[in-house]
Amino acid sequence: MKTTGGSEAEKRAAGESAAETVEDGMVVGLGTGSTAAHAIRAIGRRVDSGLDVRGIPTSFQSRELAKEAAIPLTTLDEADEVHLAIDGADQFSGPHLVKGGGAAHAREKIVDAAADRLLVVADPSKFADELDHPIPVEVLPDARTTVAADVRALGGTPTLRTAERKDGPVVTDNGNLVLDCDFGAIPSPGVLASELAELPGAVEHGLFVGMADEVHVGSDDGVEVRRF
Helix, strand or coil: CCCCCCCHHHHHHHHHHHHCCCCCCCEEEECCCHHHHHHHHHHHHHHHCCCCCEEEECCHHHHHHHHHCCCCECCCCCCCCECEEEECCCEEECCEEECCCCCCHHHHHHHHHHECCEEEEECHHHECCCCCCCEEEEECHHHHHHHHHHHHHCCCEEEECECCCCCCECCCCCCCEEEEEECCCCCCHHHHHHHHHCCCCEEEECEECCCCCEEEEEECCEEEEEEC
16 A cells, blocks of 8 residues: 655655765665665665665565665674664654555564664655554455454454555565555554554554654755654
């Protein structure tokens, strides 16, 4: 369930702003999505100019883009520390995020949570006073029906995400399916996150509660950095 919204100029400004915070010797989590892609390309240009960093991709997409940008890669197993993660968001409200438009939120959450700091890159359309974006829930294929029933019991409306250019559902890098679960306004993200995490067969959900340390918001007038 990819989101649309900001212009490429806004996304590029946000991504390049976050990329400027990367320092020599860092291990950096490389997020997924169109805005994070601008950050990866900007880091690649800095690597070409002599910056010494290693990246940990969060998806097949970000891995391929990092290779194209000639960013040396590593893994969570090999890295002693993840100093920084740069990632996008489908929606943000303060430090709370909804992610998973690219169906990579399980891997993204692992890497983002392991990082000392999480920098989110976004355009202004991703901001909300209160989260209300449908929450992606990655589910084991055999658990699709039962997890959908559990989501309905929690007050949500689940929809199996279908592929855009082929018949059938979206399949994650982990071989699972995605339910986009609409709960309307979410006044207590932490409570809903805990409830979704307890559902048998749910691999990971797209609520990233309190995880953002900074949000770099690109606009025509520059970049606003919101710190939490």
